[in-house]
Amino acid sequence: MEGRRIKLIGFTSFENVDDARRKLLEAVNISVSEEEVEALHSVGRISSRTVTASKDFPPYDRAAVDGLAVKYMDISGASESNPIPLKLAGRVEAGSENPPGLKEGEAIIVFTGAPIPYGADAVVPFEFSKIDGDIVYIFKSVARFRNISFRGEDFKKGDVLLERGEIVRPWHVAALAQSSIEKVHVFRKIRVAIINTGNEVYDPVTNPDGKLPNSTGPLIAAYVKELGGEPLTYGVIRDDKEEISRNVDRALDKSDIVIITGGTSVGGKDLVPDALASLPNSRLVFHGVNLRPGRTAGAFVIKGKPVLMLSGLPVACLVGLENFFKPILSKITGLKLPPEPVVEARLSRPIANAVGFRSYYRVAVYEDGGELIAEPLRLTGSGILSTLLKGNGLLVINEDVEGYDKGEIVKVRLLKSPYQGKPRFLY
Amino acid sequence: MEGRRIKLIGFTSFENVDDARRKLLEAVNISVSEEEVEALHSVGRISSRTVTASKDFPPYDRAAVDGLAVKYMDISGASESNPIPLKLAGRVEAGSENPPGLKEGEAIIVFTGAPIPYGADAVVPFEFSKIDGDIVYIFKSVARFRNISFRGEDFKKGDVLLERGEIVRPWHVAALAQSSIEKVHVFRKIRVAIINTGNEVYDPVTNPDGKLPNSTGPLIAAYVKELGGEPLTYGVIRDDKEEISRNVDRALDKSDIVIITGGTSVGGKDLVPDALASLPNSRLVFHGVNLRPGRTAGAFVIKGKPVLMLSGLPVACLVGLENFFKPILSKITGLKLPPEPVVEARLSRPIANAVGFRSYYRVAVYEDGGELIAEPLRLTGSGILSTLLKGNGLLVINEDVEGYDKGEIVKVRLLKSPYQGKPRFLY
Numbered sequence A, B: 001m002e003g004r005r006i007k008l009i010g011f012t013s014f015e016n017v018d019d020a021r022r023k024l025l026e027a028v029n030i031s032v033s034e035e036e037v038e039a040l041h042s043v044g045r046i047s048s049r050t051v052t053a054s055k056d057f058p059p060y061d062r063a064a065v066d067g068l069a070v071k072y073m074d075i076s077g078a079s080e081s082n083p084i085p086l087k088l089a090g091r092v093e094a095g096s097e098n099p100p101g102l103k104e105g106e107a108i109i110v111f112t113g114a115p116i117p118y119g120a121d122a123v124v125p126f127e128f129s130k131i132d133g134d135i136v137y138i139f140k141s142v143a144r145f146r147n148i149s150f151r152g153e154d155f156k157k158g159d160v161l162l163e164r165g166e167i168v169r170p171w172h173v174a175a176l177a178q179s180s181i182e183k184v185h186v187f188r189k190i191r192v193a194i195i196n197t198g199n200e201v202y203d204p205v206t207n208p209d210g211k212l213p214n215s216t217g218p219l220i221a222a223y224v225k226e227l228g229g230e231p232l233t234y235g236v237i238r239d240d241k242e243e244i245s246r247n248v249d250r251a252l253d254k255s256d257i258v259i260i261t262g263g264t265s266v267g268g269k270d271l272v273p274d275a276l277a278s279l280p281n282s283r284l285v286f287h288g289v290n291l292r293p294g295r296t297a298g299a300f301v302i303k304g305k306p307v308l309m310l311s312g313l314p315v316a317c318l319v320g321l322e323n324f325f326k327p328i329l330s331k332i333t334g335l336k337l338p339p340e341p342v343v344e345a346r347l348s349r350p351i352a353n354a355v356g357f358r359s360y361y362r363v364a365v366y367e368d369g370g371e372l373i374a375e376p377l378r379l380t381g382s383g384i385l386s387t388l389l390k391g392n393g394l395l396v397i398n399e400d401v402e403g404y405d406k407g408e409i410v411k412v413r414l415l416k417s418p419y420q421g422k423p424r425f426l427y
Helices: A002-009 A017-027 A170-178 A216-226 A241-254 A271-277 A314-333 B002-009 B017-027 B170-178 B216-226 B241-254 B271-277 B314-333
Strands: A034-038 A067-070 A084-092 A106-110 A122-125 A129-132 A135-138 A160-162 A183-187 A191-197 A230-237 A257-261 A282-287 A298-302 A305-310 A342-347 A358-368 A371-376 A393-397 A409-414 B034-038 B067-070 B084-092 B106-110 B122-125 B129-132 B135-138 B160-162 B183-187 B191-197 B230-237 B257-261 B282-287 B298-302 B305-310 B342-347 B358-368 B371-376 B393-397 B409-414
Touching: A017 A282, A017 A298, A017 A314, A067 A084, A067 A135, A160 A170, A170 B216, A170 B314, A191 A216, A191 A241, A216 A230, A216 A257, A216 A314, A216 B170, A230 A241, A241 A257, A241 A271, A241 A305, A257 A314, A271 A282, A271 A298, A271 A305, A305 A314, A314 A358, A314 B170, A342 A358, A358 A409, A371 A393, B017 B282, B017 B298, B017 B314, B067 B084, B067 B135, B160 B170, B191 B216, B191 B241, B216 B230, B216 B257, B216 B314, B230 B241, B241 B257, B241 B271, B241 B305, B257 B314, B271 B282, B271 B298, B271 B305, B305 B314, B314 B358, B342 B358, B358 B409, B371 B393
Parallel strands: A084 A106, A191 A230, A191 A257, A257 A305, A342 A371, B084 B106, B191 B230, B191 B257, B257 B305, B342 B371
Antiparallel strands: A034 A183, A067 A106, A067 A122, A084 A135, A129 A135, A282 A298, A298 A305, A342 A409, A358 A371, A358 A393, A393 A409, B034 B183, B067 B106, B067 B122, B084 B135, B129 B135, B282 B298, B298 B305, B342 B409, B358 B371, B358 B393, B393 B409
């Protein structure tokens, strides 16, 4: 009764993806060590510690422009027609220590970054003044405290410069430099073992008899790399339970996460789940979720490490990575994902959602008459990569939404910028 | 009459930033060579060629699921209560060549990726069938052409897989793999020389007597690195015209672009512009733009290469990088910048713009009662780095806008995700 068996291994129900993800994150309990790198080399890495300012910045009240430190009361009312003369009483360079004091009726030349002389409470920029020997004429009054940077106004001691889990950006590097912090702790790159299965999938070394190109392996490797991880590729394993479990076991020793594609319902056999279940300390977390494409996704936790089972078809695989790999990375490192570019666009035609499924539609977003239009691409197969290349946006429809009408405004996550005008391939 | 001179070198008018940028891009005429790298290593690099598919994909009509290839007319009307029996006439694996033909009343087992037998025009998934010896019962009809991937439906020969100027993303890598393209041409990393000036700025090697930390140098280096370039740091040059021109000249030989900070109006002398003007083949493109912060920005073209003069204050410098460095990189490489995350938010208080200036306000965006609120940060000095750390968004106000009222909806570019609730530092 092979037919009967085939019928049984089909998924009869699909777990809600949010529930599946929550169970997965609860089950994952691994940690990644950190390493110390020079601040500049930390750009794009994930900070593993929260770094705070060790002192106030600026360290003292200082001039924000090149000009004249004055008592603001002395110059109030100054104008082009009523220049106010002050006695030039000195000059302070940036970084000077022990600046001179300022008396009534005096001005002291200060350069950007110079400490403000005691007694001064404003700085008049050079362009509002005229120096004549040891007298300076002020042509314009400025408000009290104008052009003074106060001690600690940028950072107070203890202020956060960089949070654990943040991807290091240029302004963090600048803030660290300002606080004379030269090295940063970042998480070491997370190691992700990638195993593709399938007799039919070609790999020059591991499965030279395969016929179909392996596009999912490179997709996952690139995705991991883009998120700052280190992909470890194991090539293609043929559809053999022993081979699969042996390779996963080996991969678990060398990686933090294992991702295995295909084989969740191969020719009537749940090869990969069976192989994973046969390993010691193995626990199935979920298998089959309400994602479209990507419903065959599943996960085990083996030896405490997550093993993701994803589709061998590229788009379905990508949806799985977004829903399961990225959240694991976030949990392990506290990664604060950067915000995604999302736009509102008008649907060019109605779109129906499969009941109960959370669907990832690929759309082409283009500007037309000052308005953004989203056209769902007709080819929505889980293997149709071109929908991610010609399409420049993802429209996610939740399981409780039956679809959208033509003309409705929907939120689309942009993969690249909108086309200017309707692109040719849509005609 | 030193005072007079000081007055004169102040900027009396500021060029419109769009005009300045256009002149700069017209003047820049450099090119960057390319290099060939393995597809996976091209992730995040800028493609230097447009790559097209060398053949149709799929290469032939093939099964999109595991199931039974049938003539759809044979099974129309099949249901649980009216199963239709077909004769099992064979089995085709993925990548098989010369699949058998299918006759009326027959079914052939096909696996995902297998070529469709001649004569079949639909594939019934296994779960809608029951195999009993050499008879298979079909329980559900499917539409004509259902579950068949047609030759070329993903990519036709000549379809674009990767455009020149695109940053290589995971789906490109997958598409290249699918087309058996193993190497990609990318632009070599653009080399950006970074020179900071200022007696007051500390550098352990080049200016150990400086007192203020050099935060702008690391900021630029990190910014260049984030955009895939290679920063070459020249440290801090003291305020000396000869020293500056000598170093810029040296830097021009080793880099594609030079960025020099500070010294555009130092202690009454336009040191950097004077130093740059003294070099052979040097032409001033603009100096002084209506950016706030960042109005002291300027550019020369020397020996055909752009030399950007930017503020030594970090936020002003960043605004200059966004407005001048990024566009140069785009021009040289055709770089298609990824879309920025932009949200609409309600202003928590009125904001006034300085007449004629394009202003970059740093705002804190937070969610409050299901709505996004943007609160302009009060410290808006061009050196106040914390506005980029505590602030999580940029609100750009154009020169023709006088400001916005409290409660108005504005577009904010997010640097990181909105806070949940009003953050503590705003109280």
